[in-house]
Amino acid sequence: MASSPQVDTTGLQAIVLGNVAGCPLVRHIVLAVPEPEALRRFVASLYPFLRFGSNLPAEGEKAVINLSLAAPALKQVLPVDVYAKLETAFRDPPDAERLGDAGASAASSWWEGQFTGDEVGAFVHLFATDDSALEAATAQVVQAATDAGIPELHPRAGGGRLDARYLAPGPVGKGARLHFGYVDGLSNAKVAWDGAPSDVRPVDPRAVVLGYNCDSFPCAPARDPAAVLFRDSSYLAFRWIYQDVAAFERFLTEKGPPLFPAMAPAVAREMLAAKLMGRWRDGTPLALSPDAPAPERGDEAFTFASDPIGLACPVSAHIRVMNPKGERLSGMAATTGIPQVVRRGMPYGPELAGDRDDGVDRGVLGMFVCASIREQFMRLAAWATRNNFSDVFPAHGKDQDTLIGNRAVPGATRTFAIPSAGGTGRVDALPDFLRTKGTQYLMLMSRRAMQQVCGLD
Amino acid sequence: MITALNMTVPLKQDPESLEKLQQLKAAFADHIQPAIDAVLRKSKIVHFARVLVIHDKFLQVITEFDGDPMEYTEFFRRELPAVFKPIFELAEGAPDWDDLNNQDTFFEASKGLNVTALGRSTDGRPDQGWLFSYFDKSVREIEEALAGGGSGALITAEPTDASGSTVANAPAGPASPQLADG
Numbered sequence: 110m111a112s113s114p115q116v117d118t119t120g121l122q123a124i125v126l127g128n129v130a131g132c133p134l135v136r137h138i139v140l141a142v143p144e145p146e147a148l149r150r151f152v153a154s155l156y157p158f159l160r161f162g163s164n165l166p167a168e169g170e171k172a173v174i175n176l177s178l179a180a181p182a183l184k185q186v187l188p189v190d191v192y193a194k195l196e197t198a199f200r201d202p203p204d205a206e207r208l209g210d211a212g213a214s215a216a217s218s219w220w221e222g223q224f225t226g227d228e229v230g231a232f233v234h235l236f237a238t239d240d241s242a243l244e245a246a247t248a249q250v251v252q253a254a255t256d257a258g259i260p261e262l263h264p265r266a267g268g269g270r271l272d273a274r275y276l277a278p279g280p281v282g283k284g285a286r287l288h289f290g291y292v293d294g295l296s297n298a299k300v301a302w303d304g305a306p307s308d309v310r311p312v313d314p315r316a317v318v319l320g321y322n323c324d325s326f327p328c329a330p331a332r333d334p335a336a337v338l339f340r341d342s343s344y345l346a347f348r349w350i351y352q353d354v355a356a357f358e359r360f361l362t363e364k365g366p367p368l369f370p371a372m373a374p375a376v377a378r379e380m381l382a383a384k385l386m387g388r389w390r391d392g393t394p395l396a397l398s399p400d401a402p403a404p405e406r407g408d409e410a411f412t413f414a415s416d417p418i419g420l421a422c423p424v425s426a427h428i429r430v431m432n433p434k435g436e437r438l439s440g441m442a443a444t445t446g447i448p449q450v451v452r453r454g455m456p457y458g459p460e461l462a463g464d465r466d467d468g469v470d471r472g473v474l475g476m477f478v479c480a481s482i483r484e485q486f487m488r489l490a491a492w493a494t495r496n497n498f499s500d501v502f503p504a505h506g507k508d509q510d511t512l513i514g515n516r517a518v519p520g521a522t523r524t525f526a527i528p529s530a531g532g533t534g535r536v537d538a539l540p541d542f543l544r545t546k547g548t549q550y551l552m553l554m555s556r557r558a559m560q561q562v563c564g565l566d
Numbered sequence: 567m568i569t570a571l572n573m574t575v576p577l578k579q580d581p582e583s584l585e586k587l588q589q590l591k592a593a594f595a596d597h598i599q600p601a602i603d604a605v606l607r608k609s610k611i612v613h614f615a616r617v618l619v620i621h622d623k624f625l626q627v628i629t630e631f632d633g634d635p636m637e638y639t640e641f642f643r644r645e646l647p648a649v650f651k652p653i654f655e656l657a658e659g660a661p662d663w664d665d666l667n668n669q670d671t672f673f674e675a676s677k678g679l680n681v682t683a684l685g686r687s688t689d690g691r692p693d694q695g696w697l698f699s700y701f702d703k704s705v706r707e708i709e710e711a712l713a714g715g716g717s718g719a720l721i722t723a724e725p726t727d728a729s730g731s732t733v734a735n736a737p738a739g740p741a742s743p744q745l746a747d748g
Contacts (some may be wrong), residue, residue: 441641504706519690
């Protein structure tokens, strides 16, 4: 395998480098497909304010602005033969069937019916330290779009934008908590931009940025000159995910105590929450501490190699499906390996008070940065939809990721097996905890790609 | 979930390409077939496979396998470039192999050459058409049943219970820690 490249990060947009530090407020502004000249004018006016090379606000600034373009916008400004070299999965509308978005998550219901993905030209991603900084950045972007004649698209039926903010802070030194109560950010591996992947920074940069196509990290454009043009740019899969917090908490209450009858009900609830995720809600991996939370071990490296049947961490637990480290992969997966994506995301909507659904929209706005939508993002979605990539799963291969699986997928089981030394507990009717409300494929262009594609001086 | 691939490749009709086709046909049994056989065996997901040439006008790769076509095509692109390269070089209108030898374009090309079977899918996938399978079990399920493991049954009622109840299942012994609240 060719060695990992050293990447000049000064031209990478902020969110490729990490969650934007110190900015707990996020807003995604969706813009329509512009005419070519309008796009160039818009990018030119916004370009001086875009943040490259750091995931911190610039000195003296209270906001970070990033820009991603959808395929219809790039089609307006790229030569036909260059556009044709972009990944087909990016150029085509998201394939909801292959993403496991069936039933209530079907593409026909995305964006609350306000628009369809092919009407989207760009997302502007705003990260701010406080509300006033967020509104100031918003006004700046809206003015630039208005001046260029590009309409804003509002993804909410009531006309709102996609805003997100962290909920209550997590334990000291950890990320904030998400709606299901888990601490965020622990499984998000760091990228070895220096070209030397290690235990601390295990992700190869070729899994994140374009322009370094090889057998182990295939991407498109694969060959020059288009590969050079888009080098150090990334694809971005944006997901708007509703979380049914009431259903989740009710599930823990109803199923936890009978599954773990020797435990006090409150402890049994937490044990079931841990078995679903593969981590205790404070972040402790079950692989390291299967019987009780041990938050001081949350950052330790671990694999599932010593737990082949899931006695500590069930084989269909969310983090184990998304990154089955040390697990023996089978069939095709043994050849293609574990896909790596970089996650950026933040919860939206208020915390649910109590355990009864209040009808308020809440969930997570997820951004998945990768070099190949098909090879990485879609493959992980397929693994979540059908657990069939290792012999640790039942031979039928129809079980799903316990948290994010969509039970309406044809043929999917709703079974969750929880092995223990004394036997196997089983849930036979896993509910849907999530609902997809929108998916958009975008490109986060590098500074140089943006300059060349949009004709910036 | 058994998936059918009916890849149907229109063949170039110039004399040089037709000559290469004859060479491919002649070499198939001794050179190409063993390579494909080894990879299919390794995959443990392929039920059946065969390659046909129809009147030197079309080449068909027809297989039935477990899982998703996207993973399947990528697996074979990586494992069998020496087989697919000469096939696609004979294909009318196919991109150069250097352009095609990429997970994205290879999948799109394969998908574009797949012919959907007549009829209605039995598992809700409209791009599949009708596929009859007596067992409707994965290769692994069949292998386990034949070996005496697993459930031992190849024909069962639909397994999914959508009643919403949680049930006990304690195959590993009498000390199962769980429940029966159904």
